Amino acid sequence: MSKIKVIAVDNGWQQTKSKNYSFKSGLARGETSSGIGDGDILVFEGKHYIIASESMPHKPDKTIDDDHFILTLFAIAKELTHDNMDFLADLNKNGATEIELVVGLPPKDYQRQKEGFAKYFQREKVSFKFNSLDIHIEITHVFVFPQAYAAAIALREKFKGSNLTNVVDIGGHTADCLRVLKDFKFDGDTVDSLDDKVGVNALYALIKKKARANGGKKILEDTITEILLNDPITIKNSSKERIDLVQDTAKEFTKRLLGKIANPDEVGFDLTEDTTLFVGGGALLLKEFIENSELVAKPVFADSDKDNVTGYEMLHKVRTRPKTSVSA
Numbered sequence: 001m002s003k004i005k006v007i008a009v010d011n012g013w014q015q016t017k018s019k020n021y022s023f024k025s026g027l028a029r030g031e032t033s034s035g036i037g038d039g040d041i042l043v044f045e046g047k048h049y050i051i052a053s054e055s056m057p058h059k060p061d062k063t064i065d066d067d068h069f070i071l072t073l074f075a076i077a078k079e080l081t082h083d084n085m086d087f088l089a090d091l092n093k094n095g096a097t098e099i100e101l102v103v104g105l106p107p108k109d110y111q112r113q114k115e116g117f118a119k120y121f122q123r124e125k126v127s128f129k130f131n132s133l134d135i136h137i138e139i140t141h142v143f144v145f146p147q148a149y150a151a152a153i154a155l156r157e158k159f160k161g162s163n164l165t166n167v168v169d170i171g172g173h174t175a176d177c178l179r180v181l182k183d184f185k186f187d188g189d190t191v192d193s194l195d196d197k198v199g200v201n202a203l204y205a206l207i208k209k210k211a212r213a214n215g216g217k218k219i220l221e222d223t224i225t226e227i228l229l230n231d232p233i234t235i236k237n238s239s240k241e242r243i244d245l246v247q248d249t250a251k252e253f254t255k256r257l258l259g260k261i262a263n264p265d266e267v268g269f270d271l272t273e274d275t276t277l278f279v280g281g282g283a284l285l286l287k288e289f290i291e292n293s294e295l296v297a298k299p300v301f302a303d304s305d306k307d308n309v310t311g312y313e314m315l316h317k318v319r320t321r322p323k324t325s326v327s328a
Contacts, residue, residue: 004140008102008312009075010147011068014055014172014200015281017306018075019313020082022281025071025172026052042074043129049074054221055201058173061113063120072101072121076137077130096125096136102312104147106169106176107186108193118142143316148176149186150311151279151302156184158300159275165300166269168261169308170282173199175257177267180277192267194260200282203253207246214245228285254289262295271296281305 010017016025029049030036039050049070062068076099101121105113121142128135148169152159159165162182169176175194179187204221211219219242226234227246235243261267269276278290279302287301 004098004100005080006100006102006313006316007076007079008309008316009072010306010308010312011062011072011103012171012281013058013174015305016068016071016075017309018079019306019309021075021078022305023051023074024053024055025068026055027067027070028052040074040078041129041131042070042077044070044073045128055172058201063116069121072103073126073128074130076101077128077133077135080135081130081133096138099137099139100141100143100316101139102143102145102316104145104150104308104312106174106193107146107148107178107191108176110144110146114144118144143312143319145312145315146178146186147308148178148279149180150315151307152180152277152311153184153314154307154311155277155279155300155302159277162275164274166261166271166274166276168269168276168278168283169280170257170278170286171199171280172201172282175199175261175282177261177269179269194257194267196260198257198260200285203250203285206253207249210245210249211242214241219246225285228288230288250286251289254286254293255295257286258290258293258295273297275300278302279307 008019011025013025015022027049028036029047031048033041033048036048037050042049051074056067080097103117103121105117122139124138126137126139148167151169152165152167164182165180167178167180173195175198177192177194179190181187204224207224208219211217223234223238224246227238227243228250258271261269262271272295275298276296277300278287283290283302284305290296290299
């Protein structure tokens with residue numbers, strides 16, 4: 001057996017993230033690679049896959065089919081071959097590469113789904129092809145941690161000293177909300193998840209709908225993302241009408257989301273007094289609109305869309321750290 005590799009993957013509905021990569025949580029598939037598109041090709045159990053240009057529809061459970069497992073195989077392959085394709089080939093000469101996989105679940109689902117989620121990934125002797133390379137792995141251990149809380153641990157220096165910190169993880173389909181106490185403990189009594197069209201996929205859909213109504217012109221998700229992130233090239237090449245459509249819709253969308261988070265009948269976070277940490281890819285997209293909102297007094301923002309991944313790695317190190325006895 002080759003040396004154990006620890007790989008953390010954040011399985012979002014909008015993006016799948018690992019330490020060095022972030023890509024759409026969507027798959028195009030076929031019996032052969034012909035006609036399914038361009039990009040890295042993964043072949044698993046006779047099917048050919050590439051990463052799709054748009055994310056998959058939301059499903060009630062990530063373990064309902066193999067889609068998230070296959071997306072995770074993409075992440076594992078990308079991480080294993082990150083520095084050198086020959087590196088993995090050398091590992092495979094000695095047998096399968098043993099993987100310790102570190103993943104996460106929304107905090108509201110964590111206690112109920114963590115065992116099933118771990119079993120979903122824990123598989124022996126998984127063989128697949130990534131581009132021209134044959135890969136053989138064994139996923140021998142799976143560690144599952146709460147999303148959003150993991151990101152908060154990774155970013156704890158940003159709210160150090162706060163007695164209580166709201167954490168809002170804005171994803172593709174949901175906004176997960178929890179609180180972290182002064183000692184960075186997870187407050188399990190204040191966990192909620194908004195899933196009524198509050199994720200960025202709903203924002204993309206709303207902008208596309210308005211674009212069609214305003215003349216039938218199609219607007220791509222990547223274009224919407226680049227406008228929200230003020231990409232200079234996209235801004236320069238887009239009409240004022242298109243920019244206004246995207247930004248005005250995002251502003252109203254953000255206002256509605258923050259209103260739900262502050263509403264006592266929904267989440268009930270005090271956004272005017274307590275520090276609020278916004279994490280996830282959606283937080284990065286909506287940062288400008290959150291900062292300019294009068295509803296949030298003390299916003300703090302993620303560094304990247306990979307903060308959950310960083311937090312998983314940190315929590316894994318604590319979980320697997322050897323215990324040593326201390327003599328008086």
